[in-house]
Amino acid sequence: MKRTLTIFSWCLLCLCVLAACNEQTSNQQPAKPASSPQAAPGVNCSGQKTQNPVTLNMAYSSEKQTWMDAAVADFNSKSFTACDGPITIKATPMGSGQSMQQILDGTIQPDIWSPAGNVWITLINSKWREKHSDNLIATGANDTPSLVSSPVVIAMWKPQAEALGWPNKPIGWSDISKLSTNPQGWRAYGHPEFGDFKFGHTHPGYSNSGLDAVIAMNYAAVNKTRALTSNDVTNAGTKEFVTNVESSVIHYGDSTGFFADKMFNNGPGYLSAAVLYENLVIEANSGQKYKNLPYPVVAIYPKEGTFYSDHPFTVLQTPNVTAAKKAAALAFRNFLLDPAQQQKALQDGFRPANSQVKIAAPLDSAHGVDISQPKTLLQVPNANLINQIEDNWQTQRRLVDVSLVLDRSGSMNDPINNVRKIDGAKDGLKEFVSLVGDQDQLGLTLFSDNSDEISPISTLGPKRQDLLNRISGIEANGSTKLYDTIGDQVKKLQNMPSKHIKAIVVLTDGADTSSQLKQDQLIEQIKAKGENAGNSVKVFTIAYGDDANASILTDIATASGGKEYAGNPQNIKEVYNQISQFF
Incomplete structure (x- = not known):
């Protein structure tokens, strides 16, 4: 089916071409004092400019709050301009599902949205089209670039991962399913001192990691990595598999960071493992936020496949997003993708989206992660199938x-x-x-x-x-x-x-x-x-x-x-x- 290229898409495409042509020149400009407005790198404007200030409201996934807080403060301090006056970013961290629902019902009206993963763009466009004639977010090749990425992993205490055969044996959802339903718990693996297997993931209706986890369970149940079908997710074997995994969940929730805090502050008696992001495993092992970890934590990249949390940057196609706001949004996007900001994201445990920034510490084995992983990536299903998976989960959850x-x-x-x-x-x-x-x-x-x-x-x-x-x-x-x-x-x-x-x-x-x-x-x-x-x-x-x-x-x-x-x-x-x- 052909997509209609909107005026916004044409404008953004032209701006991106101009950005590429002018990036080197812009990067060589000496920094101006914070009190003096300066042209944002990578943005050229034709015609009459104004001095009107531009304020952009942004909703973004809370997993990247540390990086985003610093980046927003840095950007705002430089008084950047695009086609109008100085740009100010007002950014609010929210769960991806929560922000999607509030955008749809009009509770919030951001200009920029950066959920944790592209799956939410699929969902919001599908729901938006039910009431409107077009997508809320353009889906061209340059419309939703990744700001940073982090694989969705199963975070597990190192001694418990080793009891399952890590790092020599690949571990995945089938192992979690067996362990969840074994009445002997960790005793069956020679470790009665670990007690029962206690698992956690967030609510798939509100959180990216929870939704990705449940989709991945459905894939694992039928031994597929793509082309999941309605028959796959509704067959009895899939339902039993997901129910088995869910049987060890201690509770759900709307925040992946909350699970990380609970696991790393309370130890293996509280949670044996949880679906988190690779960057949270790195944060745990860094020793800065969590001072008294009883053991190191390792990232398990499920052998059946997983997703990247790729943090897309999107500009909403709504009437309140003016031409001046679109130009300002591109300026802010270019700033976030600049090597200096990407290097800071790397230090927070994210994989940079800018290829000029090479992956290095703390993305290493000393911090419990493996940058050669994941070996297998799963295909994001269509919106109807995602909704069906969520509906089924309501009968499969604990x-x-x-x-x-x-x-x-x-x-x-x-x-x-x-x-x-x-x-x-x-x-x-x-x-x-x-x-x-x-x-x-x-x-x-x-x-x-x-x-x-x-x-x-x-x-x-x-x-x-x-x-x-x-x-x-x-x-x-x-x-x-x-x-x-x-x-x-x-x-x-x-x-x-x-x-x-x-x-x-x-x-x-x-x-x-x-x-x-x-x-x-x-x-x-x-x-x-x-x-x-x-x-x-x-x-x-x-x-x-x-x-x-x-x-x-x-x-x-x-x-x-x-x-x-x-x-x-x-x-x-x-x-x-x-x-x-x-x-």
Whole structure:
């Protein structure tokens, strides 16, 4: 099918040709003082120029935040110009799936978008065409260049990788599937001290590494590297294979960096392995961010094949992206691809996109990676097949037992910006209930002077509407029995025989006033510890309003392996939505 070359594509193509012609001359220009506007390298403009300043809004994947923060600050300090006045970049790190959805629904309107991988361009164009006549992002050869790249890998503690035969034996998804379902866990490989195999990857609906991982599992199940079909992803063998891998997942999430933090801060008892990026393995072994790694970490490049996270740079084709913004975007793109910025990306563990920058340390075996890998790359499926893989995953993922715990003390009647806290909290609870799957188990407990189980932890599907009705009827009064309620719910989940992910989501607007348990006693009780710490009950806490003790709630969440959030009636639905991404 022929593609219509838009005016934007022609302009960008012409600019790229001019950039190539003028690059050498531009690079030889002496640097001007930061206070004086200077022409950006690689951009020529014909016709009348203006002095109007240009501000570009950029959404980019959070995995490259360290590099991007420094690059943006450097670019902004130089007062570059293109066809108009000085250019300012305002860049916001976001999960690739989250930013895609917010672009589609109009919540954000960036001029530039740099997701973690090209798979998201396939998806966003497909979804955009459902409502518009053309792609949101041009897909010509020069329209989506890679800024940097990093292979998607399985990060594993070196002693555990060696137990699987690394580095002499190729390791892949088939090994993860077998290990995930072996009832002996690491004992079957001669290492009972490692406990169970504990695995992690992000939610494929929100994060690039999670989506790439699930696509790769589908490929591995049918022993293919390209031309995956609908029949491949729907056959019983594929479904069983993916379900087996997912059975060892301790939880999901929207951030690859969050998994890295959990794994490297908590050790092999929390996570045996996780789907990360090569640059995060390098970061772990560098000794700067994570000071007390119990063992080195190595990057496993799955033998069945993997993807590159290639961080494309795209300019959106929307009416608010003017000709001046397009020229400014090209100037910023050229700056990021300049050898000086690419060298900085290399030091952050990325493989540079500019061939003038040679790969060197820290991309080496001393930092747990192998630049001769990956040997096999997988083909990105079409959008319909990606959507089918995601839909199937909803039935293949590990299920969850979750206890929703809500503070209904009298202070919840107080308003924030003219909305009663209890009313906002009820809206948030309903949002969460709407997002949990029919086969997941969910319960609801309210607390003030005492705790009351409104709905026991049981299969959600048959009781969903009844639970929503019960939430609507919640009223607030009494004091705050926080610690005892959390402690009781943790014990209840610990005693449940299911092999599901187990979690508590607790919202409170104040400090504990009536528990028998003390804070340190609660933290000791819920603390994730031992060789199977990753399978502990995770406690996700919401500090609701300014009167909540955020510090204590952070300590509770961190001790259990969960995460803390700040909430108010205006953002509480989004907070519950974010927590749901862990399941």
